[in-house]
Structure formats: C-alpha cells, structure tokens
Amino acid sequence: MIPRAFEYFDPPTLEEAVALLEQHGEDAKLMAGGQSLLPMMKLRMVSPAVVVDLWRVPDLDTIRRDDVVVRIGAMTTHYALQSSEVIRNTLPALADAARVVGDPLVRNLGTIGGSAAHAAHNADYPAVLVALDAELQAVGPAGTRSIVAEDFFIDTFTTCLEPTEIVTEISIPVPGDTECSAYLKLSRRGTDFAIVGVATALTEGEGGRCDDARVVLTGVGDTPVRATEAEEILKAGPLDPERLREAGEAAKRNLDPPSDVQADAQYRVDVSGVYVRRAVAAAWERSQSDVSGLGN
Amino acid sequence: MARTVQATVNGRKYHEENVEPRLLLVHFLRDRLGLTGTHVGCDSTNCGACTVMFNGKAVKSCTVLAVRADGAAITTIEGVADEEQLHPLQEGFWEKHGLQCGYCTPGMIMSALQLLERHPDPDEETVRLELEGNLCRCTGYQNIVEAVLWAAGRLRGASA
Numbered sequence: 001m002i003p004r005a006f007e008y009f010d011p012p013t014l015e016e017a018v019a020l021l022e023q024h025g026e027d028a029k030l031m032a033g034g035q036s037l038l039p040m041m042k043l044r045m046v047s048p049a050v051v052v053d054l055w056r057v058p059d060l061d062t063i064r065r066d067d068v069v070v071r072i073g074a075m076t077t078h079y080a081l082q083s084s085e086v087i088r089n090t091l092p093a094l095a096d097a098a099r100v101v102g103d104p105l106v107r108n109l110g111t112i113g114g115s116a117a118h119a120a121h122n123a124d125y126p127a128v129l130v131a132l133d134a135e136l137q138a139v140g141p142a143g144t145r146s147i148v149a150e151d152f153f154i155d156t157f158t159t160c161l162e163p164t165e166i167v168t169e170i171s172i173p174v175p176g177d178t179e180c181s182a183y184l185k186l187s188r189r190g191t192d193f194a195i196v197g198v199a200t201a202l203t204e205g206e207g208g209r210c211d212d213a214r215v216v217l218t219g220v221g222d223t224p225v226r227a228t229e230a231e232e233i234l235k236a237g238p239l240d241p242e243r244l245r246e247a248g249e250a251a252k253r254n255l256d257p258p259s260d261v262q263a264d265a266q267y268r269v270d271v272s273g274v275y276v277r278r279a280v281a282a283a284w285e286r287s288q289s290d291v292s293g294l295g296n
Numbered sequence: 297m298a299r300t301v302q303a304t305v306n307g308r309k310y311h312e313e314n315v316e317p318r319l320l321l322v323h324f325l326r327d328r329l330g331l332t333g334t335h336v337g338c339d340s341t342n343c344g345a346c347t348v349m350f351n352g353k354a355v356k357s358c359t360v361l362a363v364r365a366d367g368a369a370i371t372t373i374e375g376v377a378d379e380e381q382l383h384p385l386q387e388g389f390w391e392k393h394g395l396q397c398g399y400c401t402p403g404m405i406m407s408a409l410q411l412l413e414r415h416p417d418p419d420e421e422t423v424r425l426e427l428e429g430n431l432c433r434c435t436g437y438q439n440i441v442e443a444v445l446w447a448a449g450r451l452r453g454a455s456a
Contacts, residue, residue: 001339001340002318002320002323003318004318005316005317005318006317006318007297008297008299008317008361008363010363010364033339034359034360034361035359038320038341038359038360038361039340039341039359042320042339042340042358043340048357051317053361053364055364069417079353101430103343103344103428103429104354104407104410104426104427104428104429105343105347105354105355105356105407105429105430106356106359107360108353108354108355109353109355109360134385175453189428190425190428190429191341191342191429199453
C-alpha cells in the first residue's frame, strides 16, 4: 500500500511550519511520528495534498518538571514517556498509558502530541490528559494559546485546533502528596486501540475518604467521557469495596458506546463498570503505603 | 518534488537521488538498495516483518517515509552478522528452531536486538511483551521466545 502522491515539507522551525500551514490551509496535514497518519494515508482514508513533517524541528521532545508543572514536548515519544523516571514517579497514569500505546516499535516513533492532535476516539492519552487536568499549548499565526484538555477534544479525529495551529507542549500539574492516578486499558492484542480504557486521578482525604476524583473513559464515545456520577459517588464517603462497586455501576449509566468488530456496545458498557472499579482500586492502592483490600 | 537521500545502511553510505516523498522506507531498502532481507508482511503497521533499526531504534519501516532516512544510520537484517559469524540471536533462532516459514524472522531478530539492548537479562514475560509488535503467522512463538532467551544467555556470557 502506497500513499497518494503529496508535496512534502520538513521545515526546521515552528515559524516556518506555521507559515506552511497558513499557505496550504486544509490541504496540509502535520506529521509528528507518523504512526497514525501514515497508515491512514496508505489505506487512503486520508490523502493530504501537502504533508508538513515536524521531525526536523528541534527541542520539541523534552520532559521538564518544576515544583508545580510537568512540561512535555509534543514530539516526545511514547517510549521516552514510559521510560522517564519523572513521568513514572509524578504522573503514573501517563506512564501506564505510554507503555500500552501501540507496540514497542510504534512507541519508538509515535508521539504524545501527535496522538492528542489525532484524537482517535479510542486512543489512550486523551482520557489520561483529561483526568490529569492537562493543558495543551498550541502555536499559530496569532501566537500561542493554552487549551484545557477537556475542551481540546471535540469529536472523533477532531480537536479545537485551527488548521494553522500546532501543538507544541502538554503541561500537567504536579500532583500533591495525597494524589495518585492510574490508567487501565482493555484490548485484545498489543498494537490495538482500547476497547475500553479508564484513566483516574484521586485525592486521598481523612478517614479513608477520597476528597477528589476524576474518572475518564476512552473508547466509549466520540471523545473522552467523564464519569461524573461515578466521581460524585467516590467522593461521598469512605472508599470501600461497596462504594467502588457503586461507582462502577454509575459509570455504566448513560454510556452510549459504539459497536465494532472488537466488541459490541453492551460489552463495552459492562466492561466499563469493571474497568472503572479496577482503575480506581489501582490508583487508590498506589496512594496508600500499607492499605489494600479493595481487590478488583 | 523528489529528494536526495543520503543514509548509512549496515555501515555503508548510500546516495540516492529522486526519492519520492511517498516512498516508504521498506521499499527504499528493498527496491532501491536491493536489501530484500527486510520483508513486507501486512503493510499496515501490524506485523513487524519490516522491522529495522533506525538511528538505534527498532521501527516498522513500512510506516516511515524514506525521505526521513536522510542522514540516518540504519541496520537491516543483512547487517546483523559479523562477516561469516552469525549474531547470537541468529544462532539462537537456529539452535532453538525459532522459525518455521521464516517470513517474520528478520523482523523478529531486529526487534529482539532492541529488546536485548534494553533488557540484557529478560524473563520470558518481558520477551513476550517486547515482541508484541511482531506477528508470526506460523504461531511459533514458543521457540522464538526460547531463541531470544538463549541468545540473551550467550550475550551475557560473552560480555561477562
């Protein structure tokens, strides 16, 4: 399979990349790692007239952490994320996701910014970015702006980015000592997208309570789906197996997932309840040094 | 607009003109450089038969544009052995019967090279997880895993 012919640019600076996007408008597609775009071009699901490849732009693949925020360059690969001590220690849900994107070969090239901007409805990062309250920095002709993850994803393969904007960085607040997170994915094989994935971020409070909870699902809607009812249940009293079960049941309500060759809609609903339970338990156990017993 | 690609493949420098931007790395290696040890399997980023080392990282060469190879250092299966001496991974596939039809083998070995760089003393689960991007339609995974573990032992012995 060969992509249709296209005009190819690999500018050495972001400014030139933005100028190319301005010049070519919606005829142009940005390429980051190419691990989603190229397969789609080979299948001729998309055939852009112009490809603007970002691989020569320097300094887009750094991971920096200070006291309040972790800044991840958009061209940081999944492998770089999964093997980063900073990411593993500070943002465990993001490390969980990075090590289950695609397969080891894809993870060597695929990038977090590319995956976010691609916005597949069943990708791993979107749910994690929403759960961790990430912001995406984008540069365009008018300068830079910051977009909250929850506002970024609009539909399958659709973000709020203008055709002339480029994601340059993803920034995620450094969690406090009482916060912890996890991401759990169901897929049939490595390489596959999520049948269902659940990202969760919890804040541990007094007396075994959960003061704050974010629970976000992927694979069950056009965008990441926040299980707000489940979040409220998790915050309403001490976190015990019964509350966990109730939260899982709550997450299943009002879901309207797609059916496809991997799983039908009802299976996705059922498994969402189970995976919400397991993801919350995994995050909670990470936050507790000596308490377990929530099981799965 | 065709480009010129200068790349080092298996230690040898190549200068190729008129490389179309849509040319995929796997076709560049096979059709332009004649290195047909790298196979085209699924051609859809699933099977890993086309795996090569690209600037030190194992990648699916059906999912890389050849123009990105400009300035790159690439190792294909043809560059794994040291002259007439097989690489321990190649020996392992021989000793443990790690192949049946052999179609996936070059990709398996390139992925396994990276695996052993990252995990010199892997357990079986690590081998299986790190080879997730490579499919064997003969389903000979058991012997492939044994071959990689055998090679890991040989390489550790050699470096001890």
